[in-house]
Amino acid sequence: MKHPQLAMQRKRSLNSNSSSLKQEKLFNLERFFNLSPDILCIAGFDGYLKKVNPAFSNLLGYSEKELLQRPINDFIYEDDKSITSVLREKIKNNIPLLNFENRYVTKRGDIVWLSWTSISEKNDDLIYAVAKNITHIKKLEEERNLLLIDLAKLNADLKKFTYTTSHDLRSPVGNIISLFDLLDFSKIKDKETLEYLQLLRGVTFEMKATLDKYVDAITEDKKINIQVEKLNFQEILDNVCESIQELINKSETIIQVDFSKAETVEFSSFYLHSIFLNLISNSIKYAHSNRKPVVSIRTRKINNRIQLIFSDNGIGFDMKKAEGKIFGLNQSLHSKKESKGIGLYLVQSHLESLGGKINVKSKVNKGTTFTLSFRD
CATH class of the missing domain: 3.30.450.20 (PAS domain)
Structure with missing residues (x-):
């Protein structure tokens, strides 16, 4: 038979332990709450x-x-x-x-x-x-939204500027073409003069066609739904070189070409013309004063991705100093007055808008190499 006093003591002990456990839990909850x-x-x-x-x-x-x-x-x-x-x-x-x-x-x-x-x-x-x-997150969102607003405004301003420039230039170019139509080439006896006039006439027509493309692209908003087609690199290059042949001849630029690894690409004709024109013009513009400009243009395939390699032997630039500015709008890497900081911005914009990317390597007085990777 159990002793009643012993049972009472055990019950008090259990109650005491239970009370201590509750107090410990409350203490831990309070610590969690405070910390x-x-x-x-x-x-x-x-x-x-x-x-x-x-x-x-x-x-x-x-x-x-x-x-x-x-x-x-x-x-x-x-x-x-x-x-x-x-x-x-x-x-x-x-x-x-x-x-x-x-x-x-x-x-x-x-x-x-x-x-x-x-x-x-x-x-x-x-x-x-x-x-x-979440105040810091909201501030980041606000900053991002402000940047997007600024970017949208900048894009609209650039679009308006391009449209206005292209539209306004068409009139004087049209007038030049009209003057050519009034000329009687049969009366020109000097062969060299006739050759230059015919070349100038061809360049003028090419300029008008380019301006028409710019205006049409902006008016119809082709930047969002740009037409992609199979293009031949050599044909595009020949067309661009024809439009700036006098610049190439005057600068004695040597253009070395090898499209054997990839002769064609699925891309926008309008954009590829612009890319070739800007990169070749830049190579001539920033040529080294002690040597003739040499531009190497070749293709290759890396993991089935077509790449276009542009290299020149120009004055180059310091990669560290130019970091973050190379493809920026209105960011010039040189002090030349004709440097407007638009060409490379357009090259990158054209390429990335169709899923491509561009990389650059350059050394001062050694030259520059651009690697353009097209979308698979």
Whole structure:
């Protein structure tokens, strides 16, 4: 038979252990509440905070006492009060709140963004909530949106400028063509003069065709839905060289070509003309004063991806100093007056708009190599 006094002592011991365990759990919960870097709080259905952790108090700059004495709405940014009140009513009806974002105003007047997850306990008329400070994310989003707005405006301005320039230039070019039509070439006896006039006439027609393409592309917004077709590199190069033949001859530029590894590519004729024209013109423009310009143009295939390699023996540039500026709009790498910082920007833009990419290597007084990779 068990002794009654012994049983009573064992029961008291169990109760004591249970009480100690509860106190330890409460202590650990309190430590978690106080040490958490996230915002933790308990709010009442009456719209007042009942308990806040130090992270909440530190973020807003109010003491715990100040936060508990005033309605929650006093701390919420004016434009967010209405939606917050609506969602608070839903929480009271046992509808959890997940990742709700609103703004609070700190004691200093700063605005902070918080992302909330909340649940209610109807028996106690309490709402338990945890929030993360996402102010830095919102600032990054705002900066990104401002950059996108600036980029859209810049793109619109560039489009307008290109359209205006191309449109306005067509009139004087048309007048030059009209003057050629009035000339009677049969009366010109000097063969060299006749040859130059015919060459000039051909270049003028080519200029008009190029201007028409620019205007049409911008007017019809072909940049978004550009026509892609199978193009022959040699044919495009010949067409471009014909349009700047006098520049090539005058500069005594030597153009070395090897398209044996890839003779054709699926691309835009309009864009590829522009790429060849800009890269060849740049090689001539930035030629070294002590040697004739040599431009090497060749193709190759890397993992079934066609690449076009442009190399020259020009003055080159310092890659470290030029970092971040090589393909930038209005970013010139040299002090020449005719440098406008548009050519390489267009080359990169044309290539990337159709899924390609461009890399560059250059050494001062040694030359520059551009590697253009077309989309598979």
